[in-house]
Amino acid sequence: MEREIIIKAENMVKKFGNFVANHCLNFEVYRGEIFGFLGANGAGKTTAIKILCGLSYPTSGTISVAGFDVYRQREQIKRNIGYMSQKFSLYEDLSIRENIRFFAGIYGLKRDYIRKRTEELLEELQITHLGNELIADLPLGWRQKLAFSVAVFHRPQIVFLDEPTSGVDPATRRQFWDMINRAAAGGITVFVTTHYMDEAEYCDRLSIMVDGRIDALDTPAGLKEQLGVDNIDDVFLKLVRNKTV
Amino acid sequence: MPVIEIKDLSKSYHNKEALKGISFGVEHNEFFGLIGPDGAGKTTLMRIMASLLLADKGSVVMSGLDVVADYKKLRGILGYMPGSFSLYQDLTVEENLKFFATVFGTTIHENYHLIRDIYVQIEPFKKRRAGKLSGGMKQKLALCCALIHKPEILILDEPTTGVDAVSRKEFWEMLQRLQQQGLTIIVSTPYMDDAGKCNRVALMQDGNMLAVGTTAEITATYDETIFAIVSGEAFRCKQRLTTLQGVSSVYSFGKEIHVSVPVGTIGEPDIARWLQAEGISNFTVEIRQAQIEDVFLKQMQQ
Numbered sequence: 001m002e003r004e005i006i007i008k009a010e011n012m013v014k015k016f017g018n019f020v021a022n023h024c025l026n027f028e029v030y031r032g033e034i035f036g037f038l039g040a041n042g043a044g045k046t047t048a049i050k051i052l053c054g055l056s057y058p059t060s061g062t063i064s065v066a067g068f069d070v071y072r073q074r075e076q077i078k079r080n081i082g083y084m085s086q087k088f089s090l091y092e093d094l095s096i097r098e099n100i101r102f103f104a105g106i107y108g109l110k111r112d113y114i115r116k117r118t119e120e121l122l123e124e125l126q127i128t129h130l131g132n133e134l135i136a137d138l139p140l141g142w143r144q145k146l147a148f149s150v151a152v153f154h155r156p157q158i159v160f161l162d163e164p165t166s167g168v169d170p171a172t173r174r175q176f177w178d179m180i181n182r183a184a185a186g187g188i189t190v191f192v193t194t195h196y197m198d199e200a201e202y203c204d205r206l207s208i209m210v211d212g213r214i215d216a217l218d219t220p221a222g223l224k225e226q227l228g229v230d231n232i233d234d235v236f237l238k239l240v241r242n243k244t245v
Numbered sequence: 246m247p248v249i250e251i252k253d254l255s256k257s258y259h260n261k262e263a264l265k266g267i268s269f270g271v272e273h274n275e276f277f278g279l280i281g282p283d284g285a286g287k288t289t290l291m292r293i294m295a296s297l298l299l300a301d302k303g304s305v306v307m308s309g310l311d312v313v314a315d316y317k318k319l320r321g322i323l324g325y326m327p328g329s330f331s332l333y334q335d336l337t338v339e340e341n342l343k344f345f346a347t348v349f350g351t352t353i354h355e356n357y358h359l360i361r362d363i364y365v366q367i368e369p370f371k372k373r374r375a376g377k378l379s380g381g382m383k384q385k386l387a388l389c390c391a392l393i394h395k396p397e398i399l400i401l402d403e404p405t406t407g408v409d410a411v412s413r414k415e416f417w418e419m420l421q422r423l424q425q426q427g428l429t430i431i432v433s434t435p436y437m438d439d440a441g442k443c444n445r446v447a448l449m450q451d452g453n454m455l456a457v458g459t460t461a462e463i464t465a466t467y468d469e470t471i472f473a474i475v476s477g478e479a480f481r482c483k484q485r486l487t488t489l490q491g492v493s494s495v496y497s498f499g500k501e502i503h504v505s506v507p508v509g510t511i512g513e514p515d516i517a518r519w520l521q522a523e524g525i526s527n528f529t530v531e532i533r534q535a536q537i538e539d540v541f542l543k544q545m546q547q
Contacts (some may be wrong), residue, residue: 040409040412041379041381041408041409041412042379042380042381043409056470139284140283141282167282167283167406167435168283168435168436169282169283169285169541169545170282170496170538170541170542170545171282171496171542171545171546174496174497177497179529181480183479190369195407195408195409195410195413195501196436198497198498198499200499201499201500202497202499211492220500231499232499233410236409236410236411237410237411237414240409240411
């Protein structure tokens with residue numbers, strides 16, 4: 001079956017002066033898949049994500065995201081994606097409802113629709129009674145789940161998650177992945193980074209970056225087979241150590 | 246006698262209880278891990294131990310010194326590496342190290358043996374300002390600065406959070422070598438699988454201590470049977486398993502799904518038969534020894 005390509009990077013290069021952060025990356029992401037974007041610290045993941053989100057221009061290469069070109073159609077890209085990270089997600093001094101209204105408003109959703117969807121969402125998350133609480137007063141686990149819901153509130157084609165579960169308790173981490181799975185089943189493409197190797201197993205496919213290059217890209221099972229190891233931790237160790245030692 | 250004794254320690258911020266009466270001890274030369282998610286109280290506990298924060302109630306005694314009454318003496322035997330990078334960004338690598346050595350009345354030369362292994366990795370950049378270092382190098386410098394006065398006890402607050410799996414492994418190996426040099430080490434981490442690298446750990450959640458002991462002791466307290474199921478259709482398989490009668494919990498563990506049931510109720514053949522009846526054919530079931538994360542999840546439910 002031919003799968004629909006939603007992100008396509010051909011010979012993507014990003015240089016900062018003499019430093020090459022992304023060496024000629026080539027990869028495709030399919031619609032509705034959970035794509036794990038792994039790599040060592042400083043391997044160039046953040047640089048690549050910024051380009052894919054339309055926040056930074058590549059030095060060269062042909063890259064399209066949700067059918068839009070990263071050089072000329074950055075505003076369309078931004079409208080068609082969602083983004084969340086552990087470091088920045090929601091405004092702490094706004095309430096849950098205010099945060100939703102703010103972000104949904106930025107994406108240009110209609111007021112009536114926002115109001116209706118907000119209540120539906122709060123109900124789904126079983127937090128209707130907390131709707132007017134400030135984000136600052138919510139436990140971290142709740143904030144992260146809510147931040148994800150806000151990131152996909154406008155039904156983007158792709159959601160970028162940058163270490164979304166860092167420091168989150170093990171139960172919430174799993175609930176978070178249930179939400180990711182539901183979003184993907186609903187057709188949203190999930191592009192995710194993580195340092196938890198068990199989470200890497202939950203991805204449909206993984207790419208592993210080392211020193212600005214994608215050194216491996218396959219399903220978790222395929223990667224383990226290629227490298228002759230039985231867990232992703234060892235896949236990662238093998239690829240990264242080979243390079244640096 | 247333990248080198249660190251913590252008794253009934255409590256701390257609140259406004260109306261939020263960060264620590265709810267915690268007690269435990271750490272033995273001399275032990276490698277002790279505080280394991281728990283953000284908000285568990287790990288940083289509060291460590292800041293109190295480092296004499297940077299006053300507890301509301303309870304006591305901390307380290308090497309016979311009280312953390313409040315004897316804080317000046319205590320700081321001489323304590324190395325502390327906070328969670329966020331807190332060296333001087335506008336000083337060079339060498340200047341930072343020299344500064345910390347001087348503050349503690351020593352020299353880099355005097356205790357060089359203690360930091361040599363780590364320092365050689367950043368020495369090529371010793372004229373670089375700390376603010377311009379990569380994350381990994383900052384961390385190594387911070388560790389050197391925490392060690393330069395030859396502390397007896399080293400306290401590290403989440404040194405490997407947000408660090409990739411390989412660098413994490415290397416950092417832990419570095420700590421294990423420091424332990425061999427006689428240090429008592431207490432380290433916090435949100436990664437459950439780091440537990441195995443510690444002699445003993447405390448599991449923390451919401452200001453409480455869920456369990457304290459060796460990994461083996463803690464996992465032995467798990468009083469149910471765990472089945473590990475691997476399926477080509479993991480998501481659907483997991484969804485179906487949650488509807489199975491008599492199951493206490495169903496959690497994903499990487500490629501495995503852990504299903505916990507009361508001992509002697511459900512067996513492997515029961516699960517296999519049931520999954521087949523649900524139309525899932527491609528799977529394996531086996532009994533699995535509990536891991537720290539299984540225990541943590543179970544304790545959280547209670």
